[in-house]
Amino acid sequence: xxxxxxxxxxxxxxxxxxxxxxxxxxxxxxxxxxxxxxxxxxxxxxxxxxxxxxxxxxxxxxxxxxxxxxxxxxxxxxxxxxxxxxxxxxxxxxxxxxxxxxxxxxxxxxxxxxxxxxxxxxxxxxxxxxxxxxxxxxxxxxxxxxxxxxxxxxxxxxxxxxxxxxxxxxxxxxxxxxxxxxxxxxxxxxxxxxxxxxxxxxxxxxxxxxxxxxxxxxxxxxxxxxxxxxxxxxxxxxxxxxxxxxxxxxxxxxxxxxxxxxxxxxxxxxxxxxxxxxxxxxxxxxxxxxxxxxxxxxxxxxxxxxxxxxxxxxxxxxxxxxxxxxxxxxxxxxxxxxxxxxxxxxxxxxxxxxxxxxxxxxxxxxxxxxxxxxxxxxxxxxxxxxxxxxxxxxxxxxxxxxxxxxxxxxxxxxxxxxxxxxxxxxxxxxxxxxxxxxxxxxxxxxxxxxxxxxxxxxxxxxxxxxxxxxxxxxxxxxxxxxxxxxxxxxxxxxxxxxxxxxxxxxxxxxxxxxxxxxxxxxxxxxxxxxxxxxxxxxxxxxxxxxxxxxxxxxxxxxxxxxxxxxxxxxxxx
Numbered sequence: 001x002x003x004x005x006x007x008x009x010x011x012x013x014x015x016x017x018x019x020x021x022x023x024x025x026x027x028x029x030x031x032x033x034x035x036x037x038x039x040x041x042x043x044x045x046x047x048x049x050x051x052x053x054x055x056x057x058x059x060x061x062x063x064x065x066x067x068x069x070x071x072x073x074x075x076x077x078x079x080x081x082x083x084x085x086x087x088x089x090x091x092x093x094x095x096x097x098x099x100x101x102x103x104x105x106x107x108x109x110x111x112x113x114x115x116x117x118x119x120x121x122x123x124x125x126x127x128x129x130x131x132x133x134x135x136x137x138x139x140x141x142x143x144x145x146x147x148x149x150x151x152x153x154x155x156x157x158x159x160x161x162x163x164x165x166x167x168x169x170x171x172x173x174x175x176x177x178x179x180x181x182x183x184x185x186x187x188x189x190x191x192x193x194x195x196x197x198x199x200x201x202x203x204x205x206x207x208x209x210x211x212x213x214x215x216x217x218x219x220x221x222x223x224x225x226x227x228x229x230x231x232x233x234x235x236x237x238x239x240x241x242x243x244x245x246x247x248x249x250x251x252x253x254x255x256x257x258x259x260x261x262x263x264x265x266x267x268x269x270x271x272x273x274x275x276x277x278x279x280x281x282x283x284x285x286x287x288x289x290x291x292x293x294x295x296x297x298x299x300x301x302x303x304x305x306x307x308x309x310x311x312x313x314x315x316x317x318x319x320x321x322x323x324x325x326x327x328x329x330x331x332x333x334x335x336x337x338x339x340x341x342x343x344x345x346x347x348x349x350x351x352x353x354x355x356x357x358x359x360x361x362x363x364x365x366x367x368x369x370x371x372x373x374x375x376x377x378x379x380x381x382x383x384x385x386x387x388x389x390x391x392x393x394x395x396x397x398x399x400x401x402x403x404x405x406x407x408x409x410x411x412x413x414x415x416x417x418x419x420x421x422x423x424x425x426x427x428x429x430x431x432x433x434x435x436x437x438x439x440x441x442x443x444x445x446x447x448x449x450x451x452x453x454x455x456x457x458x459x460x461x462x463x464x465x466x467x468x469x470x471x472x473x474x475x476x477x478x479x480x481x482x483x484x485x486x487x488x489x490x491x492x493x494x495x496x497x498x499x500x501x502x503x504x505x506x507x508x509x510x511x512x513x514x515x516x517x518x519x520x521x522x523x524x525x526x527x528x529x530x531x532x533x534x535x536x537x538x539x540x541x542x543x544x545x546x547x548x549x550x551x552x553x554x555x556x557x558x559x560x561x562x563x564x565x566x567x568x569x570x571x572x573x
Contacts, residue, residue, distance in 0.1 A: 008131060011065045013039035013056045015049035015078060018071030018115040021123060025069065028124055034131075037065060053081025057088045060109050063433020067131055068110035075114035082110050089147070094118070099126040103133035105140045141570040179566050181532055183494040185355065185468040185515025186327070188384045189522070189571055194424045198386050202417035209407065222416045229419050232426035236361050239369055239392045241399030244422055245406050245414040246389030249354040249378035253279040254286060255391065256374055259398075259405035260348055261320055263290045268313055268347070269323035270305070271295035274500050275460075275470070277327040277352060294319060298329075298500050303461035303470075305329070307337055314345045324368070325352030328497050328513050330445075330464035332366055339371035351375045356466055358382030358517070361429050362438030365466055374398060382441065382467050382517050384434075385425025388418050437520060441467045444516040447526035451533035457540075460499055460511070468515040472499045478543045480509030487512075489555045490539050491562035492532065522569040535561060 010029070014022040019041060026036050039055045041047050049072045056078075059065045068090075072078040075092045082090040090110035091102035094117065102108035111130040113123055160167040177189070190198075202222065208215040211223040211230075226244065233242040246252040261267070267287065270276030274297035278285040281293030294317050296310045314322060322345075324338040335351060342349040351368035357377040359365035368375055374393040379385040391406070393399050407414070428434055442465070449469045453459055460470040473483055480496030487494055498504070499511035514536070516529060524532075535558045542554045 008034070008067055009037070009065045010034055010067050010069065010131070011037040011039055011056060011059050012069040012071075013052040013078075014041065014071035014115070015052060015073070016041065016044050016046050017073035018078075018113075019044040021113070021115040021118065021120065022069075022071050024120045025071075025123055025127065028120070029127070049078045050081040053078045053090075054085070056110060057082045057085035057090075060088050061085060062431050063436060066109070069127060070110050070112045071115050072112075073114060073116045075112040075117075079110070079112035082112070089144070093126050093130070095122070096125050096129045099129040100133050103130055104136050107135040107140070107144050137568050137570060174572065178571060179563055180491045180493050181562055181566065182518035183492060183514040183516075183532070185495075185513050185517065186378075186381050187515075188380055188382070188517045190380075190384060190386060190421070190425065191428060192572065194385060194421045194428070197424045198417050198421035200417050200420060202420050203415075205416050206413045207416055208413045210403065216413075222419075225416065225420050225423060226414070229423035229426060232423055232430065233390060233392065236426050236430050237367075237369055237375075237392050240394045241392065241396045243391045243399070243403055243406055244388075244419055245411070246376075246391060247411065247415060247418070248387070249352070249376060249389045250279050251406075251410060252376035252378075252389035252391050253277075253350070253352060255402055255405040255410050256350055256376060257287065257291070257321070258409050259401040260374075261291060264292060265321070266292040266294060266317050266319040267321045267323060268294045268296065268310070268317065268319040270326050270329070271297050272506075273498050273502060274298050275326040275329035276323075277325070277354075280323045280325070280352065292317075298461075300501060303500055304331055305333065307334065307341075310338070311341050311344070314341050314347065318345050319347050321348045321350055323350045323352060324372070325350075325354065325356075327355060328468070328470050329461070330449075330459075330466055330468050330470055331461045332465045333368075335366055335368040335371040342373075348373045352377070354378040355381055355468065358384060358429060358434075359438050359442065359466055362435040364435075364438045364442050369394060374402065379422050379425060382438065383425060383429060384437075384517070384521060385429070386418050386421035388415070388422055390422070440525060441516050441520040443526060444520050444524060444529045445469060448514065448516060448529040448533045451530045452537065455533075455537045457537070467517045468513060470497060470499060470511060470513050472511050473540065474499075474503075474510045476540050476544055478540055479504060480511050481507070482543055483512050483540055486539050486543055486551065486555060487536065490535065490558035491566075492535060492539075492558070522566075522571055524569060528565065528569070531561075531565065 029036050056068045056070050070078045079090040079092045082088050089108045090112050091108035092112045093099040206216050207219050207222045211226050229244040230242050267281050269280030272282045279287050282288050294313050299306045322342045349372050351372040353375050354377045356365045359382050376391050379388040445464045445467050449464045458472040458475050484496040494512050494514045496509040497511045497513035498509045502510045504510045542551050
């Protein structure tokens with residue numbers, strides 16, 4: 001028992017009737033090495049069990065504990081109280097069998113015991129079974145989902161007989177997500193709550209302008225929603241100003257350019273080939289067409305940003321804006337040094353933190369807000385919200401200019417249903433559970449990366465400090481396009497990606513980019529990502545043989561293995 005449960009975060013609570021048994025259980029568990037959080041009460045004086053059931057439920061919802069132990073006279077009242085809260089599954093148990101089944105088939109996160117009907121030995125046996133049993137998943141996951149009616153909207157869309165073509169396409173996409181491993185670094189799975197807000201009646205509401213200053217009537221409630229989104233975003237990043245209206249990260253960047261630049265001004269950003277983004281000055285993009293774009297890259301010897309080159313280019317060209325941030329760069333970015341270089345040439349510093357924002361909010365990646373004039377981000381990726389964009393800053397005067405650039409400069413009415421979903425995601429991101437998720441995302445990326453390195457894969461920058469890994473396949477004699485297509489047939493979705501100093505065209509590339517944000521949301525940890533890395537290695541190595549029959553065989557074997565893995569970690573249904 002000691003070795004298997006000491007890593008679990010466990011809490012215990014009771015009412016006055018369960019107080020004595022609670023004290024005995026806590027003492028016994030602590031002797032066994034289990035760290036138990038006691039939520040009270042502190043004596044056998046009469047108390048109301050709903051208060052303590054609620055306190056236990058809140059610990060579960062906030063992700064502060066893995067399992068709870070709740071006691072009252074019969075166990076009935078406190079279990080009912082806890083079960084009032086979404087996401088809580090409190091099971092009243094009376095023996096080892098019911099405690100085991102509560103975990104195995106019902107994924108119960110709280111065990112409730114009746115103190116008047118349970119002695120200490122029986123209680124400890126039940127708790128032992130409860131803490132040591134894992135959820136079986138598979139068919140039971142679908143049933144658990146129905147408890148909260150979490151998927152009513154999804155199910156309704158899938159079962160629409162009046163538009164079978166559209167419903168079938170949606171059902172097929174859900175099946176694809178369920179049965180494949182998503183490694184595209186810019187993708188993630190939102191919570192069902194966030195999805196529900198995006199599919200809400202707010203899609204009907206037009207609201208040009210900002211809260212308290214709209215060009216349409218009937219905005220009193222959407223004003224509340226947008227203010228919530230703004231306040232939650234400011235709290236999440238500890239900043240003074242925020243705009244939640246951009247429809248994408250690209251639009252967020254364009255709004256900053258519109259506010260701070262004039263056509264023909266110089267900008268300095270990371271080149272697309274080195275890991276930057278289209279909107280950082282790439283020739284085909286608006287940023288490359290309207291402004292004089294200068295680009296920096298990475299050092300050939302280690303794949304790290306060439307900060308000496310950044311400084312030299314800045315001093316030579318005197319850009320009005322310097323852009324830090326990337327879409328395919330896995331090392332930490334020195335935002336403090338970027339600030340210093342920007343100050344040397346009197347330039348604005350924009351940090352595009354789209355890929356890293358969820359990790360930044362959780363303290364798992366360097367925070368650019370103390371150094372940047374303004375930061376932009378998407379709201380999906382590691383932030384795990386709906387697809388959209390945001391802008392944040394500690395410079396409120398600069399914020400006023402950007403507000404005008406977003407509206408009326410860039411767009412008309414904001415997408416209020418998406419802003420509501422953003423507000424939901426920002427609240428989720430400001431929890432201990434999300435911070436734990438972010439930490440695990442980075443751990444998973446490192447595990448995947450280290451396995452690939454041990455199997456002779458060339459990792460750009462030599463490792464990862466975030467959620468993504470950029471793999472150079474030149475040494476494997478395989479192109480990024482070949483790898484992407486073969487991995488897809490094996491049930492693993494990723495994207496081909498250029499590597500620094502790539503000799504292949506952007507449509508072929510010499511590398512792939514893989515990320516762990518979506519897989520971590522499913523519940524994958526280091527062992528699962530090591531297995532995924534092994535699958536990647538098997539497919540890439542066999543691709544080099546050019547033996548189509550053998551390649552097809554390995555792809556099929558990997559696909560079956562991936563399906564089995566996905567069954568154990570279902571999403572949505």
